[in-house]
Structure formats: C-alpha cells, structure tokens
Amino acid sequence: MKFFNKIHTKTKKNWADIIVIIIALLFFVFCLVFISNYQVEDYPRFSSPDETANYFFTNSFSQGEGITSFNESGIYSEGWVRPRSMRVDQGFLKPVSFPGIILIFGSISGFFGNQIIPYLSPLFASLGIIIFFYLIKRIFNKRVALLSAALLSVFPVYIYYSVRSMFHNILFIVLALASLYLLSRGINRVKAKKTKIKEFFSNFKNYFNKFLSLPEKNDFKKLIPIFFSGVFLGLALITRTSELLWLLPIFFVVWLFFTKRIGFNKTLLFLAGLFLGLLPGLVSNQFLYGDALSGGYSEMNASISEISETGQSMSVKKIFNLEELGVFYEKVKDNIFYFGLKPRQSLNMFNLYVIKMFPYLFWVAILGFLVFVIRNIKRLKKKHIVYFVTGTLFSVFLVLYYGSWLFNDNPDLSQITIGNSYTRYWLPIYLWLMPMAGYFLYRFSNALFPVKYVAKKWRTIFVNSIQILVVTLFALSSLSFVLFGSSEGLLFSRYSYFYDQKSANVVISETESDAIILTKYHDKLFFPQRKVIVATLPDNDLSFQLEKLIEKYPIYYYHFKLPEKDIRYLNERRLIPYGLNINLVREVDDTFSLYEIIKYVEEETVEKDETNQVEDDLDQTKK
Numbered sequence: 001m002k003f004f005n006k007i008h009t010k011t012k013k014n015w016a017d018i019i020v021i022i023i024a025l026l027f028f029v030f031c032l033v034f035i036s037n038y039q040v041e042d043y044p045r046f047s048s049p050d051e052t053a054n055y056f057f058t059n060s061f062s063q064g065e066g067i068t069s070f071n072e073s074g075i076y077s078e079g080w081v082r083p084r085s086m087r088v089d090q091g092f093l094k095p096v097s098f099p100g101i102i103l104i105f106g107s108i109s110g111f112f113g114n115q116i117i118p119y120l121s122p123l124f125a126s127l128g129i130i131i132f133f134y135l136i137k138r139i140f141n142k143r144v145a146l147l148s149a150a151l152l153s154v155f156p157v158y159i160y161y162s163v164r165s166m167f168h169n170i171l172f173i174v175l176a177l178a179s180l181y182l183l184s185r186g187i188n189r190v191k192a193k194k195t196k197i198k199e200f201f202s203n204f205k206n207y208f209n210k211f212l213s214l215p216e217k218n219d220f221k222k223l224i225p226i227f228f229s230g231v232f233l234g235l236a237l238i239t240r241t242s243e244l245l246w247l248l249p250i251f252f253v254v255w256l257f258f259t260k261r262i263g264f265n266k267t268l269l270f271l272a273g274l275f276l277g278l279l280p281g282l283v284s285n286q287f288l289y290g291d292a293l294s295g296g297y298s299e300m301n302a303s304i305s306e307i308s309e310t311g312q313s314m315s316v317k318k319i320f321n322l323e324e325l326g327v328f329y330e331k332v333k334d335n336i337f338y339f340g341l342k343p344r345q346s347l348n349m350f351n352l353y354v355i356k357m358f359p360y361l362f363w364v365a366i367l368g369f370l371v372f373v374i375r376n377i378k379r380l381k382k383k384h385i386v387y388f389v390t391g392t393l394f395s396v397f398l399v400l401y402y403g404s405w406l407f408n409d410n411p412d413l414s415q416i417t418i419g420n421s422y423t424r425y426w427l428p429i430y431l432w433l434m435p436m437a438g439y440f441l442y443r444f445s446n447a448l449f450p451v452k453y454v455a456k457k458w459r460t461i462f463v464n465s466i467q468i469l470v471v472t473l474f475a476l477s478s479l480s481f482v483l484f485g486s487s488e489g490l491l492f493s494r495y496s497y498f499y500d501q502k503s504a505n506v507v508i509s510e511t512e513s514d515a516i517i518l519t520k521y522h523d524k525l526f527f528p529q530r531k532v533i534v535a536t537l538p539d540n541d542l543s544f545q546l547e548k549l550i551e552k553y554p555i556y557y558y559h560f561k562l563p564e565k566d567i568r569y570l571n572e573r574r575l576i577p578y579g580l581n582i583n584l585v586r587e588v589d590d591t592f593s594l595y596e597i598i599k600y601v602e603e604e605t606v607e608k609d610e611t612n613q614v615e616d617d618l619d620q621t622k623k
Helices: 002-013 015-038 049-062 072-076 100-112 114-139 142-153 156-163 169-186 197-202 204-212 217-239 241-257 259-289 298-313 322-336 343-356 359-376 382-403 421-425 427-448 456-484 490-510 540-549 564-574 603-622
Strands: 086-089 092-095 516-519 531-534 555-560 580-587 592-599
Touching: 015 114, 015 142, 015 156, 015 490, 049 092, 049 100, 049 114, 072 540, 092 259, 100 114, 100 169, 100 217, 100 259, 114 142, 114 156, 114 169, 114 382, 114 427, 142 427, 142 456, 156 169, 156 421, 156 427, 156 456, 156 490, 169 217, 169 241, 169 259, 169 427, 217 241, 217 259, 241 259, 241 382, 343 359, 343 382, 343 421, 359 382, 359 427, 382 421, 382 427, 421 427, 427 456, 456 490, 490 555, 490 580, 490 592, 516 540, 540 580, 564 580
Parallel strands: 516 531, 516 555
Antiparallel strands: 086 092, 555 592, 580 592
C-alpha cells in the first residue's frame, strides 16, 4: 500500500512531466506512421535533393564507407554527372551541405542499423518537446511550459519537417534547445565570487591547480551541464553552420547578463565543450574540402575568406579612419547578407509566412507579451529580460537574413506553402512566440474564473477544461493545415510521392544499371540507382560532355513529352554537330517521356553497311 501511495504522490507532484512525455510519445507515433507509409522501397526516396543527399551520405557513413563516394563518370564529365546538393572533387561525390546530420545520424544508425535513419528526426523532435518544456519551465512556470510544449507538438512546421526527416532543421533546433537548457541549469542562483584581473594573474598558479584538480561532488554536478551545453552548441553549429551568425551572439548576450553567476572556470569549461562539439565538423571539413573552416558552399567559403582578409588588412590607423571603417562595414555586410539586404521584401515574407500563415500563434503571442509586460513591468526578472532581448535580436536578424532572398522551392512561384524554406528557417521565431501564446492562454483561462467567485475545486476543473479545449482547437487547425492546407500538405505530398515512385520504377526498369539519366528536377528519384546529370537540352556545353560520355555509358533523357518538331530540331540542328541523336524509348505517364541519346550514324554509312552485310551473307551461302 505504501508503494502505491508513493507512486500516487510522485504522480501528483510530477503530473505535468508525465503529460509532456505522453504528448511526445503521441507525436513520435504520428510521425512514425507517416514515414512508414512513405518508405515502401528498400532504398528510401525523398522529395527534396537536400534530403536525398543527406540520406545517401548518412547511409554510407553508417556502414563505414565514409562521407564520400567515388564516381568515375564525374571525372569523364568534368563534374557534370552528379545530383543536386552534391559536388564532385577529383571524381569523389561530396555533400554540399553541413556535415552535422550525417555524422550524428550516421553514428547512431551505425550502432542500431541504417533502417532507423528516416525515423531519427521524429525521435529527436519528440525529445525536443520534452526539452522545450523544461527550458520554458525554468524561465516562466510549469503551466506555461506545459501549454508551450503542447503547442509545439501540434505546430504544423514542427510536424512537417519531422516527417520530412532528412532536413537539418529539426535536429539543429533540438540541439540548440538542449544547449540552452543545460546552460540554464549550470547558471548558479548564488553569484560566483568576482575575480579581479590583477588578482587572477598574481594567483595564477593557484587558480590553474584548482582548475586542473577534480571538483567536489556537488561542484561536479554543477559543472556537467555547462560542459555539455557547450558540446550541444557545437553539435548544433556543425548541423547548421550558417546559424552561428545569430546563435553565438545570443549565447554571448546570455553570458553578459549572467557573467558573475557563470564565473571564469565555467566559461572555460563551456568553451572546451564547444570545441569538442565542433571537432567532428572541423575534422570532416578538413577531410572533405582541405580546410577545417571551409564547407561545401562555395559562396560561404568566399564570404568567410573575404571577411578574414578585410579584417587582417585593418591596421590601427585604419580603425580610427571613418572612411576605412565604412568600407570595412560594407564588405562585412555584403558578405554576411550575401542574399542581399532587402528590408521591405523581408517584412513582406514575414507577413506571409508568420502573420498570415499562423495568425493564431502570432496574435495570441502578441497579446501574451502585452499582458506579461503589464503584469510584471515593475518586477521583471533578469531571465525574462534575456528571453525578450535575445528573442527580438535573433528574430530581426533571421527575418532580414532569409527574408531578403526569394526561395522558390515550389515550382509554382505564386504558391505560399508550408514547404517553402522560410518556414524551416524561421522555426526559431515560431518557438520563441509559443511561450507568450501559452502565457496568454494561462492568464486568460484563469481570469475567466476569479477566485472570489468560483470555488477552488471547480475553478481548477474549469480552467483546465478551457486550456484543453483551446489547445485541442489549435491542434485541429494545425493538423488540418499540415495535412491539407496547401499543395505540399502531407497527404497531397504522399500522393505525389507514390506517383513519382511509380514513374521512377518504370524508368529504372527501362535503363541499364550503369546508365546516366539526364533530367532537370527528378534526379532525386533516380539517384543512387542511376547516375544523373541535372540539366536540359539543348545545351552546347552539355552536348560536348555527352559526346565523351556516350563512349562509356548508356545515356537517357527524362523530360516533358517533346513534340515531333522539337525532336527533329534537336536531331537535325543541335545534337548532330556532336555526333548524337535522340530517340523516344517510351511514354512514362501523361506528362513525361523517356528518351535515349545515341550516337548519330549517317544514312550513307548505314546503307553501305547493309550492302556489305548482304554480300557477306551471299558469300556464306555459296560456301
């Protein structure tokens, strides 16, 4: 009986934790069902070149084959034979994107088997819901944290990119949340003793010996979160290195606010953990690109190089020269905002992909912010100030940074869909808004049933019922949007996926195992079962490469159905100078056809060959 009473007491005390764990499990099962329905083939296919590349290299790494794959045809074609999101260096296929997801997922699947690779993102996302709960609980309170976690679990973007499981964004956001949570655990409530610079250097030996000595048990427990906060931050940065432009400044702002509580030793320990987390990415970059600080994106490498060169050229005299400082500022701005800096366009994209796409989140969060400020203006805590300051800073940066570029993930440029890149790039903004939405719901539901008018027992029931009802309505609206809300909703995507699978299977069955397929957007369907070139005909540079490749490989062209006049134009005008012809193999569906590119043979030569064959047959008959 005592055992059951003990369980009852713990359950009553930790009811919110149990609910969050249940929510996370339901979220994982939901994603599991969708992904299982998608992946019906032995080798999964994805609807994005980024996902295709990430899975290919993750699968290779998990089997001990490294992060590169040798591609002999890439040498012959001078790098033309490759799918999108990959590059060819001296015949080796390499990832263009950041290595974090490959290294992390590849290491886990290397132990458990590569079958789990597509399910790792929803697993991390489920853990992210729990981590998000505990982080918000430390900033606000248990009820706000529970409502925030519930909103996150039904948020369309979070669900969508957990199901589309080989994007970096979910893994990145979960690692960043883990780092922030552990950092919050490592910050002492009691201020650490301030160390003066003069005192530190005069007693450097003592400080150094103390730093090297093993800490006491209680101190050790406080140091572990700080160290692993740095590790998880490093892992987040190698997962999406471009986000260091805002993530590192955010951690620096947190350090400025709590520098006395963190202290010198913890700062060093955090930096040691950060280096350890970054190390796998640095090593892989050195191996892949010949420089630990370089990546697969040539534009980013050029930006880093130019900023570095500009910084090195700044002498002491130039620092105090306003004109030189202006030039330095312009170069840094142009290299950081290499998409351009277009504030008006950025605001328009923010309006489309935040305010209009998720009005219930945005406007409820604004109301929550107003209520919070009004209620706490005279007693704002430092952690609340840090929350609002850092959130505002990275939100403004992300809106300007990504909003200045037009992403066209959907072939229909007029479509405003959940699958466009803005939603995944602005996932940190959505998460920052959720606690304020949860706070408003918490205060609003309590305000409906004042203590002096409603008994405590009934008030608890009414308040809980209102909160459950509102979250349920949010969930129904969110699920409707993520399933049917646009042409890239999960159910529509599922239909497109099976339709593409059927077409891909037809093409695979009609082509040889060593064939090269020329296509514009369907490389993700054929690779790695077939080699691919991403391009369309006519293209003189491409035709020059095909002239060489056709000596070694069968070559096909997968494209929209070509009218007879277009085929004649290609054969008689554009391909004949390179000794090539194109012939129809078969119509794959109502829209696309498969063509074979062959060597051109002159008619006279054909007639002569036929005559010679007839004469040979006659000679054989006489004999």
